[in-house]
Amino acid sequence: MCGIVGLYLKNDKYQSRLGELFAPMMIAMTERGPDSAGFAIYGDAVESGIKFTLRHEDENYDWEALAKAIEEALVTKVDWFQNNKVAVFKVEADADLVENYLRENHPDVLIMSAGSSIEILKEVGLPERIVNMFNLDKMQGSHIIGHTRMATESAVTMAGSHPFSTGMDLCLVHNGSLSNHNRMRQELKRNGIHFDTENDTEVAAGYLTYRLQQGDSLHQALENALKELDGFYTFTIGTKDGFAVVRDPVACKPAVIAETDDYVAMASEYQALTTLPGIENAKVWEPEPSTIYVWERGSN
Amino acid sequence: MKTIDLAKETVRDLNQALHDQASACTETEWEVLNPKGQHNLAVGVDQKLKIDIKGHAGYYCGGMNKEADIVIHGSAGQGVAENMMSGSVRVKGNASSSAGATSIGGLLVIEGDAGSRCGISMKGSDIVVTGSVGHMSCFMGQAGTLVVCGDAGDALGDSLYEVHIYVKGQVKSLGADCVEKEMRPQHIEELIELFERAGIKEDPHAFKRYGSARQLYNFKVDNASAY
Numbered sequence: 224m225c226g227i228v229g230l231y232l233k234n235d236k237y238q239s240r241l242g243e244l245f246a247p248m249m250i251a252m253t254e255r256g257p258d259s260a261g262f263a264i265y266g267d268a269v270e271s272g273i274k275f276t277l278r279h280e281d282e283n284y285d286w287e288a289l290a291k292a293i294e295e296a297l298v299t300k301v302d303w304f305q306n307n308k309v310a311v312f313k314v315e316a317d318a319d320l321v322e323n324y325l326r327e328n329h330p331d332v333l334i335m336s337a338g339s340s341i342e343i344l345k346e347v348g349l350p351e352r353i354v355n356m357f358n359l360d361k362m363q364g365s366h367i368i369g370h371t372r373m374a375t376e377s378a379v380t381m382a383g384s385h386p387f388s389t390g391m392d393l394c395l396v397h398n399g400s401l402s403n404h405n406r407m408r409q410e411l412k413r414n415g416i417h418f419d420t421e422n423d424t425e426v427a428a429g430y431l432t433y434r435l436q437q438g439d440s441l442h443q444a445l446e447n448a449l450k451e452l453d454g455f456y457t458f459t460i461g462t463k464d465g466f467a468v469v470r471d472p473v474a475c476k477p478a479v480i481a482e483t484d485d486y487v488a489m490a491s492e493y494q495a496l497t498t499l500p501g502i503e504n505a506k507v508w509e510p511e512p513s514t515i516y517v518w519e520r521g522s523n
Numbered sequence: 524m525k526t527i528d529l530a531k532e533t534v535r536d537l538n539q540a541l542h543d544q545a546s547a548c549t550e551t552e553w554e555v556l557n558p559k560g561q562h563n564l565a566v567g568v569d570q571k572l573k574i575d576i577k578g579h580a581g582y583y584c585g586g587m588n589k590e591a592d593i594v595i596h597g598s599a600g601q602g603v604a605e606n607m608m609s610g611s612v613r614v615k616g617n618a619s620s621s622a623g624a625t626s627i628g629g630l631l632v633i634e635g636d637a638g639s640r641c642g643i644s645m646k647g648s649d650i651v652v653t654g655s656v657g658h659m660s661c662f663m664g665q666a667g668t669l670v671v672c673g674d675a676g677d678a679l680g681d682s683l684y685e686v687h688i689y690v691k692g693q694v695k696s697l698g699a700d701c702v703e704k705e706m707r708p709q710h711i712e713e714l715i716e717l718f719e720r721a722g723i724k725e726d727p728h729a730f731k732r733y734g735s736a737r738q739l740y741n742f743k744v745d746n747a748s749a750y
Contacts, residue, residue: 474639474658477601477619493579493600494560507579507598509619509638512658 224373225385225398226252227478229459229489230499231366231466231518236485237500241266242362244499248488249350249359249369251495255398256371259384260353261345263394263461266364268340272299272315273391276335276342277325278308278381286310289329296324307356309335309344318391333381333419338392340365340463345384365520368461370396377422387425389416390432392463397424398491399476401454427452431460445469445515457510459489465519474512481505487518525550530557538566541591545569560600565593571610582619585612588629601638604631607648620657623650626667632721639676642669645686651721661686662698670717672725680733684740688733689714691725700739704732 228248232238241264249260268274277289290301290312297320302313314321318337325332336343344357350371354360370385377383388394401407404423407430412418416429430452434444441462448458449469457476460467468489470478481488481496483505490496493507510516527537537555544550545568553574558564562581565574568591576584579597589608598616607626614622617635624640626648633641633650639657642650647666655673662678664686674692681698687710688701697703706728714727 474620479619492560492581493598494562494581497559497579508617512639 224255224375226255226371226491226495227369227396227398227457227459227489228252228371228491228495229366229368229396229461229466229468229487231487233485233487233518238266238365239363241364241367242358243360245367245369246354246360247498248490248495249354249371251498252369252371252491253350255491256373257349258374258379259345259347259372259381260350260370261343261384261386262359262367262369263336263341263343263386263388263396264362264364264367265340265342265392265461265463266362267342268463269313270339272313273318273321273337274339274342275312275314275321275337276344277310277312278333278335279310279331280308282308284308284332289332292328293321293324296328297321306344306358308346309357311342336388336392336394338388338463341388341392341394341461343386343388343394345370345381345386347379347381347384366461366466368394368396368459368466375400377420382420383422385424387420387422387428389418389425389429390435392461393428393432393435394461395424395428395431396459397427397456398478399454399456399471401427401452401456403453407451423454427456427458441465441467441519442515442517445517449513449515457491462519464521465517467515467517468510469515470510470512472513474510478510479507480510480516481507524552524554526554526556528556529559529561534561534563537564541565541568541570541572541574544572548572558597562600565591568593568610579616588612598635599633603633604629604648607631617654622652623648626650630720632723636673642667642686645669649717649720651717651723653723655692658695659698661688664688668713668717670714670721670730672723680735682739683733683735685735687713689730690733691730694731694733697733700736701733702736704734706730706732 299316401423404426457478555576558578560581564584566586569589572591574593576595581600583602585593585604590610594613599618601619602621604612605624607629609628611630613632618633618637620638621640622637623631631650633652636654637656641656641660643662649668651670658676661680665684668687671690675694678698680701
């Protein structure tokens with residue numbers, strides 16, 4: 224099963240209320256995904272350098288010591304803040320350099336996302352617990368996508384929790400299952416894409432990262448995904464400035480989109496959209512199979 | 524009229540109250556407020572009731588309906604009126620996939636569009652869609668009538684048995700063993716009668732008829748030597 228939800232703001236009107244509007248959408252999808260939940264929020268962009276979301280199993284992990292270690296090792300400056308088991312690090316350095324340093328020297332620190340705007344927060348447990356744990360309702364930003372998981376092909380662990388990010392500011396959530404993920408993971412690894420888990424959804428995220436690296440636009444990358452990815456899926460994708468929804472040709476995994484002058488919202492089921500402002504007069508429809516829906520800042 | 528507000532009561536309360544009418548009918552007119560896309564509204568009703576759902580419904584609304592006339596004043600999620608036995612379900616908005624799936628009798632009217640697999644495996648109901656239907660509609664349809672006033676998506680009537688399909692607009696593609704057939708006077712009469720029951724105004728002469736070529740659905744004796 225699984226539930227997916229996304230909210231993309233078309234203007235500034237609700238930016239300060241993004242988390243508050245999104246929290247009930249996540250909780251409404253508890254029946255579809257009670258095992259783990261997570262979200263990727265885009266906002267608070269850094270102008271230079273890279274923003275990482277990092278996670279450590281130990282709530283009392285010494286993030287300050289890690290920040291100092293990075294500053295010394297890479298001769299750079301680190302700004303950071305902690306949110307429960309997660310810390311957001313803003314580092315003035317090349318992303319690969321920081322990621323390699325962390326993997327080699329601090330393998331117990333999990334890198335959840337990297338980019339200029341994205342932050343990924345996820346945990347095992349009921350969506351309501353995760354929403355409260357990270358104080359989602361206080362968060363601000365331009366767009367956010369979330370996932371509530373009912374585990375099928377892998378265990379109920381942090382590693383299997385969505386969303387997945389495999390490239391800068393890119394994030395994907397998925398309802399369904401992919402049948403050709405194993406071979407595709409091998410091919411993508413040969414092309415330099417790094418994977419942290421054996422999860423099928425991470426392969427879809429990795430595939431999009433690879434296509435975008437090859438110069439595809441988000442739309443082109445999704446067109447290629449429709450040709451190459453085999454299985455059942457509804458995807459919702461976030462990039463630094465964009466938001467996309469796509470369903471496989473059979474479209475048996477549900478999706479509904481609502482659009483007003485102020486926002487685009489998607490959810491697995493309409494009941495996750497009922498708390499949004501102006502939903503009574505929103506344009507509400509089900510995305511067509513094999514059809515790519517993209518909203519991007521500056522292009523529409 | 525009895526009003527049930529789902530902001531205050533649960534879907535279980537609603538359905539139990541409706542089911543209680545089967546043994547002793549005390550109230551024939553029902554109104555449901557604040558459905559907000561919840562699933563399983565007014566399923567398994569077994570009494571001649573009139574039920575108005577004031578808003579959008581989730582999955583399986585009006586499923587297994589017997590005798591009741593249910594109106595959804597909004598859109599409906601997957602499987603609206605699935606396995607309906609008799610009575611009617613009317614959707615004022617759009618319906619998601621698998622509308623009227625396996626329905627055995629009664630009338631389903633969708634005033635907007637229906638998603639994919641509309642009327643999948645229908646077994647005797649009548650389904651009238653004022654808008655368009657998605658792909659794989661009427662897949663393995665066995666009996667009844669599917670009328671589409673707009674367009675039909677890919678693979679209409681795939682592996683069809685004996686449903687009468689009528690489409691006014693474009694058919695993107697026909698499924699295996701589904702073919703266009705001649706409109707004879709009895710088909711015009713069938714449509715006139717159906718439009719009257721559905722309360723919609725359409726010219727039956729504007730429709731094309733599709734049905735089974737009957738090449739797939741039973742064993743061909745020519746294949747006997749293969750065993």
